[in-house]
Amino acid sequence: MRRLGWIYLIAIFTFIFLPVIVLVLFSFQDSRLPVPPFDGPTLKWYVQVINDRSMMEALRNSAFVAFTSAAIALLLGFLAAQGLSRVILPGSVLMRGLLIAPMTVSYLIIALGLLTVFNNLGIRPSLWATGVGHVVINLPLCFAILFAAMGDHQKNAERAARDLGASELQVVFLISAPMLKPALLAAYFLSVTFSWDEFIIAFLLTRFDVTLPVEIWSMLRSGLSPATNAIGSIVFLVSISLLVLLEITVFRKPKS
């Protein structure tokens, strides 16, 4: 039984990580095609990617869109959650439903909708338009995470703060936000990750300045190359670093 458990463990991790391992391995491939047999190792593809100006430009664009749109989605999601958890309005349930609804709509549909709206408004495709799209997909996520994290505990602490003389702004900055810190960071970094990876909206709503997934896609059109693996490995390294950072700073259980 015990051995079966270990076999299962290895199998499941192989299943999850094999694609990533292959991707990273063949980024060190010496020949021109990232297919077996492996004949590396070399770092020349990394050098090529880092010297590729349009690729680096795309990397910067992606970071800009991801961090900015995630910040806006977080702010809007926080305000919505704070409001709906505190006050009972007519149609509170409906409003909550509507806020979360975009999660169930496919990114393609959202992208098409935004494209149509922007066209009618005369707004050109751009990084900003893409950013708006990413706020649309990440706002429901931020709202759901933060709303779930706001319990009675939070409400009582806020009430106590008001009782001790705090203004509404002081309540938000000194009590609500610090108490929600783990949820706020989780929502923010998840949003960054989703925006960083997102392709369809970025593809339809950018034109000259593109994000990394769009740049990689256009690179793929000219065929497979270990350079694509190299950029993929860099992206993977960034994501995994963020995750590890988050794990050791935020989600580490306090010793009690």
Place this chain on the structure above:
Amino acid sequence: MTADVSLKSIQHSFGTFQALKDINLTFDAGEFVVLLGPSGCGKSTLLAILGGFLTPTSGHIKIGGQDMSRVPPKDRPTTTMFQDYALFPHMSLRKNVGFGLQMRGQSKKERNRRADEMLELVGLLDKANHKPHELSGGQRQRVALARALAVSPDVLLLDEPLGALDLKLRRQMQDELKAIQREVGTTFVHVTHDQEEAMSIADKIIVMNQGSVEDVGTAEDVYMRPKTLFSANFMGELNTLPPTQGEPATNTVNCVRPENIGQAGDVSMGQAVLENSAFFGTYHRCHFRSTGNDKTSYIANFPVGTVPQVGQEIPLFASNIITLETDT
């Protein structure tokens, strides 16, 4: 630091439910007042109205002579100690206790000095740099008290603060609360459903039922000389004496506490048989059944060593009889 409170014709409704019906009360400055009643009697609603968390449907509240009926919690000279303590989990005890002073714009040095003073008052100065999650329930309780008192409120409101503690700790905290109240002199308004707790700490007990005040007085008043049958029953066990034969029917009833029934006393209750008894440390709780026509059963507390045999028939006497109007 301390102030008197007056409530005039306070009414409050939640939708069609009338939670408070015409409450008129006054508390003296520096008094330890306990609002006592079963759950749903309106005592917590009344406390929320005092704290400003609810605006009464009608009526007026004055604290220290000033009308506070429409003043929000943060501008009232009241602070509340909440049932679940509501400490700020991300702040040290010192910052928790100093929070109210921070909101009043006091310097860090000044508020830390005051916070340490308050923590010393509740015996937790050595834990000033700890976070709330490192404390036990009783300790959190004390921090909540220190935090509420740090801003020197005129009136401190306590919403069933001891409800979550075990019995022994609760008794200990009651004594501490009382001692601290004596020391700071602030008017305390304390909500509870535990009559023993009320008797052990209150200068004035207010018995409430179904949104109305049933009785007001010292522990002795409400226990020995209750104004209503509800109040009498809520404060402790009560025996109802059958109406005397031949007298005209009235709407009053004679009652007697278990400790006021004995083998000697003011009024004869006739013969009764001891059915069973149980030992309670300082007394025996005895169940008697009258051998008269009515077969009434009585509960009597007999001093240790004076209990008859089970099955023995003895004459019973009552003293300190309470005469009350029946509800109907």
